[in-house]
Amino acid sequence: MALIKSISGIRGTIGGRPGEGLSPLDVVKFTAAFATFIAKNTTRTSRTIVVGRDARLSGSMVCDLVCGTLAGMGFDVVNIGLASTPTTEIAVVKECACGGLILTASHNPRQWNALKLLNERGEFLNDKEGKQVLAIAEAEDFNFAEVNDLGKVYTNNTYNRKHIDDVLALPLVDVEAIRNADFTVAIDAVNSVGGVVIPELLRALGVKKVIEINCDPTGKFAHTPEPIPENLVSTANIVRDMDADVCFVVDPDVDRLAILGRGGMFFGEENTLISIADYVLAHTPGPTVSNLSSSRGLKDVTEAHGCTYTAAAVGEVNVTTEMKRTGAVIGGEGNGGVIYPELHYGRDALVGVALFLTMMAKTGKSVAQILEGLPKYSIYKTKVELQPGLDVDRLLLNVKEAYKNEKITDIDGVKIDFSDMWVHLRKSNTEPIIRVYAEAHTAAEAEAIAGKVKGMILDMVK
Secondary structure, eight states, rough: EEEETTTEEEEEEEESHHHSBOOHHHHHHHHHHHHHHHHOOOOOOOHHHHEEEETTTTTHHHHHHHHHHHHHOOOOOEEEOOHHHHHHHHHHTTTTTSSEEEETTTOOOOOOOEEEEETTTBBBOOOHHHHHHHHHHHHHOOOOOOGGGOOEEEEEHHHHHHHHHHTSTTTTTHHHHHHHHHHHEEEEOSSHHHHHHHHHHHHTTTOOOEEESSSSSOOOOOOOSSSSSOOOOHHHHHTTTTTSEEEEOOTTOOOOEEEEGGGGGGOHHHHHHHHHHHHHHSSSSOOOEETTSTTTTTHHHHHHHTEEEEEEEESSHHOOOOOOOHTOOOEEOOOTTEHHHHHHHHBBHHHHHHHHHHHHHHHOOOOHHHHHOOOOEEEOOOOOOEOOOHEEEEEEEHHHHHTTTSSSEOSSSSEEEEEEEOEEEEEEESSSEEEEEEEESSHHHHHHHHHHHHHHHHHOOO
16 A cells, blocks of 8 residues: 655555555545645635546545535535546636645556645645645644535536637637548547547547547556556557557546557657647747756757747646746646646646647648657656665765766756756655656667766765
8 A cells, every 4th residue: 555645635545544545534634634725825705626536446435535525624615527637727717716626646557546736726736835735634733614614515517518618719729720631530548537528629629530549437447547658559559550640648637648640650758748839839939848857859949939948847836837937838748748828727638639630730740740840859767776864965966066067957856968968867756766867869878878877876875
């Protein structure tokens, strides 16, 4: 059993003893702590919290506990049912709610679930706010409402369609162009909530031929749910035998987007944001932002359009904070997370699908041709296992000193930028490891520089 407490919420495996897994008692405790935090900090006059969930097996049980606890804390609950993370974020704003809870463990396997915490803007709590919630939970410093002050639970199943309508209304989404292109589009939704909303979105965009793969929202994930190439071999094989122009793959809560081309060709999750940004910048020039561990390709594309790129610390809330500061027109993360502020400040696979299909339709390019026009990079990811008691901060300082003649960024671990490659080292918040990511023009070069820096760390440990 596992239970992980972090600033973004609480996640864990279902079952086991309280405090060791995500038990019903833990769900109630952290929900009550979140409600207490919201009551103290919201500027809204209403006492309403939105709850949405993905389709995983424990979702209904956890949702009942969360909704009941919020009502017990004196909040009215708008339960939007099976809904993606970005849909829930949008619903918080449309309901003028005090906050929101998304019940999803994102790309984790089906035995996991989580409570993800949103503020009244439909955005994730920042570091300071998240720590306040954890402190309230640790102290069990919350009071349940008297009987006359209990909240009510309302069901509203309209938000998937409202989200779709908002996407269709975006100026850079061209439904007529997509309809006229007569695409055949496949979607792999790993048997979660994407199977509900993405096919509906595709048909609303004018796609007549939709191939549904793993779109039954049973929560019985058809493959390991993180949408990365090693988990999509079976999907690629299915697409290879079909005459699809493009296949979109989403994770269980639909905030990450991976793309396959004809014949099951992997487009690369890093290229999701880069390609869509290229399209957006061609029509609405402006700054862009991604995190330090994302591809340099976004910087290259941004500068090619005469615009400015900025890197943020890893974490969606850090990216959105930097996007607001710089007035970015698009940003996100290299894991397939596209953030398009014209709609809202959250990773959103729906808007990614719509913008990518519009780009294909208006340029007449295939997925392979779009890939050919992007900067050529390869990312290699590895890690260093750490023994208890090691001073990780000291190790990172030593690496920083060793490469002091290179460009160093230390807002999140240590990133070393060379002229034609980079390495990023950062301490994990959930595991005793240092993550080592590297990018270069070839896979061999990326692996070599990552191996060199990893070897340096191992020598220091010895």
